[in-house]
Amino acid sequence: MKKVETVKKSLRDYEALISAEKIEEIESLSRELKGARVLHINATAYGGGVAEILHTLVPLMNDAGLVADWAVIEAPGEFFELTKRMHNALQGKDDKMNKEDKELFLRVTRENAQRYSFGAYDYVIIHDPQPVGLPEFVDFGEARLVWRCHIDTSSPNMDFWSFLNNHLGYYDAGVFTLRDYAKDGISINNIVEIPPSIDPLSNKNRALRDDELKLAMKKLRVDVGRPIISQVSRFDPWKDPMGVVDVYRVLKEEFKGLQLLMIGAMASDDPEGWEIYDDLLRYAGTDYDIKVLSNFHGVAEIEVNAAQRISNVVLQKSIREGFALTMSEAMWKKTPVIGGNVGGIPLQVKHGVNGYLVNSIEETAEYTAKLLRDKELAREFGEKGHEIVKEHFLVTRHLVDYMRLFKSL
């Protein structure tokens, strides 16, 4: 186990972006929790949404007057292969946790526990399954223990779930993105819902300078004189990328100049991801108004930011979904959104207020057309979406939720 260094961040920088009430609430909670010692433990310092949020949350907790640390566990590659399988199995994938798997998991947990030497804390937040077994082997003293689960464990593979649930009895609270994601019979009594959040000052969400926007548009190869719809998400069948192409094809009849941007992050060690990517390109065929882009094309945070800004409508046509922060990202940029009526999407997208919830290709095409035709409606939805994110989905709200949770324990 080793500590992660973070870059200092200041709450003052967020003040212009949030409401006066939120600022007051943070200040009040800060006074009550001043000096409280907090330790976050997760599996990795870089890569993935959990590391991304901790790089912001941990510095902000410190700026709010708490003493927050962050540590990651250390393990050999085969442990992460196992926890990747565990991740999939907890979301329902068929698999079997054999004796060797269990031994490996416990061995790595014990080894990390033996190397624990960070002293005493008031609150220890353990993220996701990888470090879940630590409380059995580490003496955390008087600390209140929180398990922060970022995945949907409502219909898990029972083999993996039983193993996991055996470790949950140590925890004083279980935090889920949605309350429904906690499985019935979970060995934690106190289940708390804390949705994720976006950082409005990150490269993915901050305002862009003109030169940045210009360069990004070049990389995205879009013609801003013509309408643009986009979907930003992994190339994954549950995100229905082919369905999005079908929607585009229906719309292309009426909107001759329409462009579709499909942006996803790719990993070199993910053959399944490549298969979807390849299928998508083949399905798009030689229609170059469909742009399929990834990190391998030099598309990174600023380009995603720009894509969400310049799009007339941002889609997330998921059939199954965790939370889909891409909706909040687009909403923050005042872009109207259309999302599948699944997972965390209905929490963010209010049908007919800041976007539409859809269940089919036909509905998606119909509502997208409505927003492409009616600029005033699109503008209004965009404003509404921004307000919703400002109130509910910024990292400052996330910070407040954690501080409230600490107070309650």
Next chain:
Amino acid sequence: MKKVETVKKSLRDYEALISAEKIEEIESLSRELKGARVLHINATAYGGGVAEILHTLVPLMNDAGLVADWAVIEAPGEFFELTKRMHNALQGKDDKMNKEDKELFLRVTRENAQRYSFGAYDYVIIHDPQPVGLPEFVDFGEARLVWRCHIDTSSPNMDFWSFLNNHLGYYDAGVFTLRDYAKDGISINNIVEIPPSIDPLSNKNRALRDDELKLAMKKLRVDVGRPIISQVSRFDPWKDPMGVVDVYRVLKEEFKGLQLLMIGAMASDDPEGWEIYDDLLRYAGTDYDIKVLSNFHGVAEIEVNAAQRISNVVLQKSIREGFALTMSEAMWKKTPVIGGNVGGIPLQVKHGVNGYLVNSIEETAEYTAKLLRDKELAREFGEKGHEIVKEHFLVTRHLVDYMRLFKSL
């Protein structure tokens, strides 16, 4: 500069694969050159054809009784950016070598020269442009100096060529893949032609066990009950991948079950390569009898080996080409080949003997059809191709050429 470790290899392992005369010739040259000290210097120990061949040639030189070492230069990333530009410019790409470029090149050369501490050699072989300037700054004593150029410098960008040629006066011999690749007016008097070679014992070329072949075919997703044609090469416009798809489409009329395998290595930092890859997939569309595969799909040396073995015909429909060892690789596996009539291809492919040389899509389709129809002709071409490689393009011939060159200096 630092030395590269290689794995021991034994000439005895090659004896069953080559002719008795070749074995005798190696033995005779070994006696004459016994104890001769040889140093190879290049830019990298892994990645690229030069490193690949040195990992075989250097151990074989040692096994032949010479004392062969291998060293690579060390340099910051910007140096390799520059030498990549230099590589392209020497092949004719428009570019300008400015003052900073020249200073960087000389600074890195001097720094490597200062760290030179490997003692005395009889023969120093410097590969490609990256280390070309070393003789100006290193005292190589009595050593005979050879510049081994692996690229076609016949019509270079003159700016880069002049800079390079200024460093060539130190060399006793210049070795090119084809004599024609040396530019007129080069400052080396003694120009020698040594074609490249393949290692028949490498994973790319050795015989495969049944279980290896089976697994590889699964990864390649081919149905061996139906005809297969393939092209193995980088996704590069000069290799005319779209033209290969056109050839397949012409043939598909007559050969309903035909499958096309397009295999190429991809780099995550090569956006231009991605563009060709994407274009190729879009052009292939939803015809899944066209299989486009890369390292990102788990296709590596053994899968390439299998593809060249199970194909009815292997194509290399290049419009411009260096040497195209993919032809020799396929020929070694007794597969008939069809190649563009450019670069090193006519050295390997004898029209109407072991394959065909072609200049158009129509010709390629016509000759491929001929070989698909006439199994006996295909078998005969395959046998002939194997004999040509055995005589001219195995690493043992390459070793002999180097030893002959040393003797002549």
